[in-house]
Amino acid sequence: MQASHKALDRLRRGVDRFDVTGRILLVPQMPPFGTRLLVASFRAFGVPARVLETYKGLALGKEFTSGKECFPCQVTLGDILYFLKEEKRRLGKDFDPQRYVYFLPESDGPCRFGMYNKLQRIVLDRFPEYRAIPITYLSSEDAYSVAGLLPKKKARYFRRVAYVAAVIADVMDRIVWRVRPYEMRPGLTDAFMEEALQAMEKALVAFGPTRDFSRLYDLVEDIAKTAATFMDPRKPRRPKIGIVGEIYLRSHPDSNQNIIRQIEAYGGEVVDASIAEWLNYVSYERLRKAQEQCAQAWRRGHKAEALRAAKAVVHQRLENGYQSWRQHQVYGRVLRHLDIQPDHSVRHIEHFLDHDRHFSFDIGTEAALSIGGALAYIHEGFDGIVNVFPFSCMPSTVCSAVLKPLLLERRIPYVDAPYDGTSQPNRDVILKTFLYQAQQHQKARAHHTENS
Known part of the structure; x- marks a missing residue:
């Protein structure tokens, strides 16, 4: 029992909010543009933040996880371990862990994302030279208040x-x-x-x-x-494809194997759900x-x-x-x-949940946004929906269960795109087939418009 209390105290000390002014804030990449502008915002207020190089340390991330974690946990853990390994090699005896702060936000609710920074604290503590590197965070619980960080x-x-x-x-x-x-x-x-x-x-x-x-x-x-x-x-205008799903996977090109570029290569025009949403x-x-x-x-x-x-x-x-x-x-x-x-405004998305008939904001999670956002895309004339998520993600699996029958009934092409870092040999065939269906939908929609 005493050991358990010590471990909890260590987590509380090692994962906390504190003034990061003057420390090098290490920020994992999510959306490439968004992460770089977030880092620039920190720099504007005196924090020498930097974006971590991403996806080169995936093997390290997998080495120190069991496989039951959400894929973004493995990616972000790999990013920080790879950076620290390379930084220690580059600086040698001049490596000072107290110069750095690792920034890893969290969320409340049932998503495993809320435990990433705690798990990664435990992993960093396995390396004596990394124990002095604190982890700080923002949380959805208080709408990402930055109180304490500055x-x-x-x-x-x-x-x-x-x-x-x-x-x-x-x-x-x-x-x-x-x-x-x-x-x-x-x-x-x-x-x-x-x-x-x-x-x-x-x-x-x-x-x-x-x-x-x-x-x-x-x-x-x-x-x-x-x-x-x-x-x-x-x-000519291409069929418009709306992407919904788990926020990290749909925003991080390496993790989703550059799905936006692939859809474009096969003839689509893509809109991904926004970070501001x-x-x-x-x-x-x-x-x-x-x-x-x-x-x-x-x-x-x-x-x-x-x-x-x-x-x-x-x-x-x-x-x-x-x-x-x-x-x-x-x-x-x-x-x-x-x-x-x-x-999309959030009220607009909630409207498409049809008075909680399809889903409810009372349940929460990203499923509410993905289901309502997908239906809003369809209302706006999109020709297909892609649901991008980590393999075994609970909110996105719920989203899939709701959207599949709804969109099948409306004859809207839909595809699930789960990822766990492995190569999927039939992925190209699935996306090409999906884009063909979207092109047919676009033609049918144009024909209907001409005749109405």
Whole structure:
């Protein structure tokens, strides 16, 4: 029993929130644009953050896990172990573990993601030289508050800058997905967007501390305006494919074996669910919980508790309104020049759950977003849905069980794309068949439109 308490105390000390100013913050890659802009946001507030090189340490990640973990756990664990191994080799005696902080967010609810940082703490502790490297995190439980990671005054402003950076990253992804399938010369879009991303990183560092978002908006508008000129107007519109699923797998190209590029290679145009969609959902759920607490306290006659909850409701409404306002500003600038896919509002997604008939926000998890988001895609004229997730992921398996019969009834092509790091010999055949079905759906939809 005493040993158990010691282990718990070690976890609490080694996985915590604390001021990371001046420490090298090691951030695992998820969406390439989004992670780099998050790191730039940290740098703007005095944290020398860096993106971990990804997927080179997968063998290490698998060596120190049992196989029962979610695949993203193995990838991120491999990333940090690979970095530390290479850093120790590079620096030799000058390697100082106290210079680093490992950043690994978490979520509440049933997803195993909530335990990644605890498990990885245990693994790092197996190496005496890594025990002094703390793990810090943000959590969906408090809508990713950064309280504790930065001084109080900076923390408030950092969260707003980081949110705008996430929306800009989403928009830059959507610029790529709209332009690249129709580019006049292969590679033109990717080369330009890498330069654009570097410019946006510098702009975030320069203007983030003063929250001069107009400078960021000007830049993203210029990026969209330039990228639009790369499109060949003679190329016909492709079937639109919507991707939903687990947030890490659908956002991390190496883990999903570059499924977006493969779908494009087989004739599709892709839109992946955004990162801001998840951030907005977490904020929306925080508001729902505050409203429920307020109502329950009022019914019990606990007026002081009800008042505190009511203040939380007002605060969260203001925060959600701020996020919506900023998101509309960014998309509005880009839509002046390029018809990227607008993002789904969380209320819009909940509407497509049909009064909880298909699923309920009360159950939570990413399944709520994936099911509602897939149905929203169909309403917007998409020709196929891909559900990307780690093998054995519970929310995405639920999503598959709900979506398959719904989309079969509506004759919408649908495919599950589970991943665990292994090669799937029939994957190409499945995707090619799926794209053929999507093309047929696009033709049938166009024919119906012409005759109606």
